[in-house]
Amino acid sequence: MIASYRAELLKSRKRWANWILFGILVVLLLAFGYVLSYVILTHPPRNFQSRIPASVLKRETFPENLLPNVFSSMTSLGAAIMIIMGGLSTASEYGWLTVQTILVQKPGRTSVLLGKLLNLAITTLLITIAVLAAAAVTSYILVSIDGSTSSWPSTTTLLKGFGALWLQLAVWTVFGMFLGIAFRSTAAAIGGGLTYLFVGEALVAQLLRDVSGVKEILKFLPGVNASAVNASFPLSYRGSEAGAPLVSAGRGVITLVVYLVIFTLLGLLIFQRRDVTGA
Amino acid sequence: MAQTLAVETHGLTKRYRTGVLAVSDLNLSVRTGEVYGFLGPNGAGKTTTLRMLSGLLHPTSGTAVVAGASPGSPLSLTRMGAMVETPAFYPYLSGLDNLRVVARYGGVPASRIDPALEQVDMEDRARHKFKTYSTGMKQRLGVAAALLKDPQLLILDEPTSGLDPQGTVEMRELIKELRRDGRTVLLSSHLLNEVELTCDRVGVITAGRLVAEGTIEEMRSRGGHALLIRATPLDQARRLVEAVFSRDRVSEQDGVLSLQVDRSQAASINRRLVADGVDVSELRMSEQSLEDVFLQLTEKAPSTPSPSGGGQGGGAS
Numbered sequence: 197m198i199a200s201y202r203a204e205l206l207k208s209r210k211r212w213a214n215w216i217l218f219g220i221l222v223v224l225l226l227a228f229g230y231v232l233s234y235v236i237l238t239h240p241p242r243n244f245q246s247r248i249p250a251s252v253l254k255r256e257t258f259p260e261n262l263l264p265n266v267f268s269s270m271t272s273l274g275a276a277i278m279i280i281m282g283g284l285s286t287a288s289e290y291g292w293l294t295v296q297t298i299l300v301q302k303p304g305r306t307s308v309l310l311g312k313l314l315n316l317a318i319t320t321l322l323i324t325i326a327v328l329a330a331a332a333v334t335s336y337i338l339v340s341i342d343g344s345t346s347s348w349p350s351t352t353t354l355l356k357g358f359g360a361l362w363l364q365l366a367v368w369t370v371f372g373m374f375l376g377i378a379f380r381s382t383a384a385a386i387g388g389g390l391t392y393l394f395v396g397e398a399l400v401a402q403l404l405r406d407v408s409g410v411k412e413i414l415k416f417l418p419g420v421n422a423s424a425v426n427a428s429f430p431l432s433y434r435g436s437e438a439g440a441p442l443v444s445a446g447r448g449v450i451t452l453v454v455y456l457v458i459f460t461l462l463g464l465l466i467f468q469r470r471d472v473t474g475a
Numbered sequence: 476m477a478q479t480l481a482v483e484t485h486g487l488t489k490r491y492r493t494g495v496l497a498v499s500d501l502n503l504s505v506r507t508g509e510v511y512g513f514l515g516p517n518g519a520g521k522t523t524t525l526r527m528l529s530g531l532l533h534p535t536s537g538t539a540v541v542a543g544a545s546p547g548s549p550l551s552l553t554r555m556g557a558m559v560e561t562p563a564f565y566p567y568l569s570g571l572d573n574l575r576v577v578a579r580y581g582g583v584p585a586s587r588i589d590p591a592l593e594q595v596d597m598e599d600r601a602r603h604k605f606k607t608y609s610t611g612m613k614q615r616l617g618v619a620a621a622l623l624k625d626p627q628l629l630i631l632d633e634p635t636s637g638l639d640p641q642g643t644v645e646m647r648e649l650i651k652e653l654r655r656d657g658r659t660v661l662l663s664s665h666l667l668n669e670v671e672l673t674c675d676r677v678g679v680i681t682a683g684r685l686v687a688e689g690t691i692e693e694m695r696s697r698g699g700h701a702l703l704i705r706a707t708p709l710d711q712a713r714r715l716v717e718a719v720f721s722r723d724r725v726s727e728q729d730g731v732l733s734l735q736v737d738r739s740q741a742a743s744i745n746r747r748l749v750a751d752g753v754d755v756s757e758l759r760m761s762e763q764s765l766e767d768v769f770l771q772l773t774e775k776a777p778s779t780p781s782p783s784g785g786g787q788g789g790g791a792s
Contacts, residue, residue, distance in 0.1 A: 203579035210568055293563035297620065300529045300557040301580035302549055308580070472531040474522065474560045 200303050200311020204285075208315055213284060218323060221277045222330050229269040230257045230334045238342070252433050258339045258346040259332065260432045263357035266331045267426040270361060274327070275368040275393055275419070278320065282372025283385035285312060286463075290380035296472050309467050313460060316369050324362040357429055360449070364422045367452050368393075370459040371418070377463045393419065405442075415442050418455045424448035479507045480540070481628045481659035482528060487537035489523050489683075497523040499683040501537070505661050505676075507627075510654050512674035513663040516773050520683040521663040522560050525632050528661075529557045542628045553581075556626035558634065562617025566606035570597060570616050573605055577620045591619040594649065610637030618649070629653060631662040635669055647673050667766045677765075681773040694768050702741055704732040704748070705757035712753045716744065733761070 208214050237254035244250060256265050289295040298308055332348075339346045349357065368389075375385040397419035404410040414420050420442055428445035443451070482505035489498040498520040505511040515521045526532040528539060530547015539546050542554035564573040574588045592598050595615040600608070608616065614637050621629055634650070635643045650673050653660055664670050670677055671691055678688040687697060706712040709730060716734055717725050724735040734744070738760050748755050 199579055199582045203576045206572065206576055206579065207565060207568070210572060211565075212567065292565065293561060294565055295563075296526075296529075296531050296559055297563045297577065298580055299531055299547075300552060300555075300559065301577060302552050302582050302624070303580060304547075304549055469533075471533060472526070474526075 197303070197307045197310045197314065200308050201314045202311075203298075204311050204315035208285070208319060211284075214281060214319075217277050217281055218326070221274060221323070222327065224273055225266070225269045225327060226330060226334050229265055230331065230338060233257050234338050234342075248433060254342075255344075255346070255433060256431055257335055258342075258344065259335045259348045260346045262328070262332055262335055263349055263353065263429040264426070264431045265335075266328060266361065267357075267429060270327070270364065271419070271422060271426060272393070272398065274361075274365055275422075276390055278323075278365045278368040279372035279375075279389035279393060280386050281319070282316060282369035282374075283376045283389055284372075284382060285316060286373045286376030287380065287382040287385040288376075290376075291382050293474065296474075299472060305468050306464060309464055312373070313370070316373060317366060320365045320369050321362055324358060324365055328358060328361065353429070360425045360429070363449065363452050363456070364425065367418055367422070367455050367459070370456055370463070374459040374463040374466075377466050411442065416451065418452060421448040421451040421455075425452065481505045481507045481509075482511075482539070482541050482661055484524075484528075484539040485537055487524070487527060487539055488535045489520075489527060489532060490535045497683055498527070498534075498680075501680070501683075501685050503678055503685060503688070505659060507659050508654065508657050509675040510650060510660040510662065510673055512670035512677040513661060513680065514665065514667070514670055514677050514769060515663070515680040516665065519680045519773070521680055522632055523683075524680065525557070525559050525630055525661075525663060529555075529559055529630060531559065542626075553624065554626055555628040555630060556621030556624050557630040557632075558617040558621045559630065559632045561632075562613045562620070564605045564613070564616060564620075567604065569602050569604055570608065570612075570619075571601040573616065574601075574620060574623065578623055581624050583623050583625075587623050587625065591622045594622055595619045596645065611639055611642050614638055614646075615642070618646070626658070628659045628661065631660065633664055634662055635664070635666060643669070667764075667769055671765050679769060679772050686772045687768075691765060694765055697768055697772075700736075700738060701761045702734040702736050702738075702744065703757065703759050703761050704734060704744070704755065705730065706732070706748060707754045707756065711751070712748055712755075715748060715751055715753065719744075719747070731757075 234254055234257045237250045240250040246253060255261060289298065299305060303311070348354070372385060372389050375389050376382070379385045379388060397417055401414050401417065401420055405414065424441035424443045425445050425448040427441040441448070482503060484501050484503040487498060487501040487503070488496070490496045501524060503524070513521050513524070523532065527534050528541050528546050530552065541551045544551035544554075565576065568576065571588065571592070574591065575585060578585055578588055589598070592601050595618050597612065597615050597619060600612060605613070605616070614634065618631065618634060621631065635646050638646055647669065650660055650662070662674070674691065676688065676690050677694055679686050679694075687694060689697070704712060704716070709727070709732065713725065713727060713732055716732065720734060720736065726733045736744070741758060741760065745755055745758050
């Protein structure tokens, strides 16, 4: 597995698509989650209407709201980027037929996929660290520019938030990886994953949330459970009564871990058993 | 003493989920240290067989032993190098980095990369991106990757495909060199000339079945020998031989009679023709070429239900 991981590391490190996706993630997070929000809320337009004053709302870009603000962006943007990254990591191997080049080397299929999983886990960990660090630095700069005071979340809260974010990103990455193996096509894996994320999860969950029966189903979806985990890191100025989650944060974490295991095992099972045919 | 086998299959069969029978009851034996040519027309099942031997496809039934272990097992893969169907590498990496990736997967020290590149004469372009390579260069890199593990057994699918004449000669030399080193090479090809020049033994597969196996000489002799007779008057000569042998063993082309008989009968036929007043100006045995035998073998076999031989898009050939 370590040999496979080292090979994966070399491939992913030199793949520009990964760096571009990471760049997009950080730039969009900082641009929309921090800089633009701060600018607009500092100089709100005349027709700006909100129950909460803009001067309070802009505090979401300050260190005290580091975790909820990062989570609000990462729920959709982070999930989408990680589905693409996970999908690329496996589907490309089929597209380029490199899967057959890999599989005629020494490691067995399980080792190959475990090496890929280890690489993705570490990549996701590094992305989590980088995202939180970039957000923290930006929020510090913004609060300094604003001349306001703010406090950092406690170490315990930071660690919990870090773990929650890593878990969510890992689930979406493994979901993308699983789709790549199942579809053996980059377009199908990414298209299928994003359609699920933005139509299956977001749209349907919003529209049918109050339909009897559907609500019970929604409680088992990964996005809904991720939102429940995120809700346990509330904004400083708003109570948790806004958009009450369907499940508790604890159940959310457990469900996400179950999804992580299921996608991993399904991916391994298909990768193990399926024939590798040509183009 | 029984010769050890590098590859051995018993009743190897592959039926795709679509129902296409790509390989049927294949019994193949590749001896250690030989160059074995796996011949067959497109869609015959060559690549499907090589995929099964490399562990890429699971056989529907039958067994195989490759380099002393089951196909696809770490032990088997450690001892073999393979290039199946097409050299597949990461387009965004250089040839060198691609070999680094392959070496890491194979647990091969990086020090093996330079000698492998040298063997296929790719040192100059090793740092260029794979996507910029010509077909021939991709082919060479594929062979270099197969050589990285310093394997006892090499499985090469159409190794000269895409190579220019110079490259083809070099590949032929490389294969001969590998044999001199005591390695076993199993190569598939539809280029009969290549096979004749490089292989010790060949197996002919068509419609998923092995229809013949043997040395080049044995294969040639399978087609039988023809006695060519140039004589005057030709009609009289034809009537005489047809009276002795059945009509379907006699044919005529360009003023030459061709008689499907054994060499031992040539002298008596000559005596008979001369005794009957026929002037015999030429009498010689004609051996069939490997191509003739190949065409006979592959035309006789029933046609396969799918030209691809790979119901799942497998480019079997």
